[in-house]
Amino acid sequence: MAFRSAGAAAGALCLSFALIACNGQGSTETQSCQPASPTAHPTSAPEGHDVKVVESGFTTVAGKTNAAFPVISMGAVLENPSDQVAYRTRVTFDAQDVRGSSVILDTQSRYSMIEVPVIQPGEKVAVGVSLIADERSTATTISVTPDLSTWLPSGDSSNGLAPVVATLVPENTDHDTDGSAHLQYTVANTNCDNLIYRGVSVVWRDADGTLVGGDTDTARSSFPCNIDSSDKAFRADTKENSTPESVDFSKSDVTVFCDVNRRSEAPGAGKPIN
Secondary structure, eight states: OOOSSBOOOOBOOOBTTEEEEEOSSSSEEEEEOOOOOOOOOOOOOGGGOOOEEEEEEEEEEOOSSOTTSOEEEEEEEEEOOSSSEEEEEEEEEEEEOTTSOBOBOGGGGGGSEEEEEEEOTTOEEEEEEEEEBOTTOOOOEEEEEEEOOEEEOOOOTTTTOSOOEEEEOGGGOEEOTTSOEEEEEEEEOOBSSOOEEEEEEEEEEOTTOOEEEEEEEOOOOSOTTSTTOBTOEEEEEOOTTOSOTTOOGGGOEEEEEEESSOOSSOOOTTSOOO
8 A cells, every 4th residue: 555645445336245357358257345354463573574664754843822832743654564464553653852751741642652454565654643742841853663563464355455545635735823734635445345444644744855744633524444435535634733834745645544343442541542
């Protein structure tokens, strides 16, 4: 699921839960539609090929509605270098000062983890989060830690593990006066059944293409993981004070998180926000 912006998984319409395809001989073949039902138990990466962080960046955004509390806008690009699907990779963000101590408020730690449902073999995905920092501290670096992947054989449109690509529509994406951003994006789906929407993540880049931050919207305002979502426009919103002034929407990336299963645990401390 390489991004034009990136994606996770969603689908194309199949009649009576069957995918009809031409076999190249002028006749058709019917492929059953049976979404995968994996259990998310951590397993060892194939031949040591763990999901890795290939790019990251951040910006400290001064508070517009509460100047005492800056927001650290953080983003990263993850890559799955293996030949298998990485299922439910948990990504934890933090920001540190020059001494290596976290600058994120303790009350914000429960919002620091994102779960990426599907990362295709060889795929790069964009993941972002924005967290409120202690006003007495200055962030000098960030940490991005991927963990807890379950590994599955590569799939296709018949089992919900085919790629979906999300593309940001920059001309319809804009800043708000409170420092938030309103995104419009489209998706291209190939899977045969509806999947579970688990949020949309954006990675901000500046005019030079440098990664300068990101955020995730978990509000369910639309259904971008449904089988009829291809080529439709969807909206997402980032939190206030989370969008750097230097962002160039035409260079930024978006990932839609779609899952083949519903999550079994509620959000909370030490758990993903999505």
